[in-house]
Amino acid sequence: MSGSPNSSWTIKVREKAVEALPPEKLLPDGQPTYVASWIYMFGVASIAALVVIIGSGSILALKGPAWWHYTGVGHFFNSIHLWAVELFFFVMVVHLWGKYWMSAWRGGRARVWMTGAVTFLVAVPTALTGYVSQQNFDAQWISTQAKDGLNSVGVGAFFNVTNFGQMYSYHVLLLPIAVVVLVSAHVLLVRRHGVVPPIELGARLDAAPAGDAPAATARAAGASS
Amino acid sequence: MVKSAVIGAVFNLSHPAHIVHWHFVKLPLANAIVIALMLVAFAVAIALPFPGAARRARARRQAGES
Numbered sequence: 241m242s243g244s245p246n247s248s249w250t251i252k253v254r255e256k257a258v259e260a261l262p263p264e265k266l267l268p269d270g271q272p273t274y275v276a277s278w279i280y281m282f283g284v285a286s287i288a289a290l291v292v293i294i295g296s297g298s299i300l301a302l303k304g305p306a307w308w309h310y311t312g313v314g315h316f317f318n319s320i321h322l323w324a325v326e327l328f329f330f331v332m333v334v335h336l337w338g339k340y341w342m343s344a345w346r347g348g349r350a351r352v353w354m355t356g357a358v359t360f361l362v363a364v365p366t367a368l369t370g371y372v373s374q375q376n377f378d379a380q381w382i383s384t385q386a387k388d389g390l391n392s393v394g395v396g397a398f399f400n401v402t403n404f405g406q407m408y409s410y411h412v413l414l415l416p417i418a419v420v421v422l423v424s425a426h427v428l429l430v431r432r433h434g435v436v437p438p439i440e441l442g443a444r445l446d447a448a449p450a451g452d453a454p455a456a457t458a459r460a461a462g463a464s465s
Numbered sequence: 466m467v468k469s470a471v472i473g474a475v476f477n478l479s480h481p482a483h484i485v486h487w488h489f490v491k492l493p494l495a496n497a498i499v500i501a502l503m504l505v506a507f508a509v510a511i512a513l514p515f516p517g518a519a520r521r522a523r524a525r526r527q528a529g530e531s
Contacts, residue, residue, distance in 0.1 A: 273521060330503055333503055338510070
């Protein structure tokens with residue numbers, strides 16, 4: 241029943257995937273020396289915060305508003321969720337600053353930069369829809385203020401921030417899926433292209449002749465500019 | 466209940482937000498503090514040596530010389 245091996249789409253997808261991300265690049269056992277710097281830690285810190293956000297958010301969704309408003313454990317997880325979001329944006333902004341000043345789009349990394357920037361833009365409404373999903377007076381106040389602001393810029397016809405059901409769906413399903421997909425693409429692109437090197441190292445590698453063995457090794461480790 | 470009341474008393478939130486107003490910049494004090502902390506974290510992340518980075522670089526240099 242199966243077609244010839246060459247025409248099978250599964251084989252084509254597998255070969256393309258392995259060619260783009262061979263196992264040693266997908267799960268490397270080492271990183272270039274320049275990665276040993278605190279400024280390179282903020283990307284993984286963002287992912288760690290995102291894991292806590294999704295974990296605490298899943299528990300909140302499972303237990304419901306009465307639990308997160310009226311029980312001690314509910315308050316605790318509510319706070320974990322809020323402060324994980326605060327931490328997520330804190331470390332993501334420092335990560336963005338670091339990558340901006342490194343010109344992290346160098347060496348064919350434009351898509352890495354773009355997926356990161358779009359993740360930031362999508363994460364903002366993901367967080368803001370959380371404010372209007374609280375089911376309390378704070379949410380009512382914020383949603384009516386947001387409604388006026390959004391209508392003033394002409395986007396109020398596309399969604400309704402005073403519609404709890406719609407905002408809750410955005411907050412717990414649609415936007416988090418978008419963030420996770422974008423973060424996954426971002427990480428896979430980093431794995432494919434390697435962590436961006438310092439500017440001076442990238443320039444030295446560019447200037448190195450094609451037959452230079454150390455430069456070739458560094459490029460293979462993802463240190464191209 | 467008592468514990469949450471004590472923790473709540475550390476920062477009195479029962480007042481309008483303190484606003485930082487400087488020329489056209491107008492933002493709550495809490496947001497200004499967070500932005501300042503992000504700038505500090507950015508500077509410290511660049512300036513602070515990473516544990517073991519110097520040792521690894523030295524080992525790599527020695528391996529290259531030998």
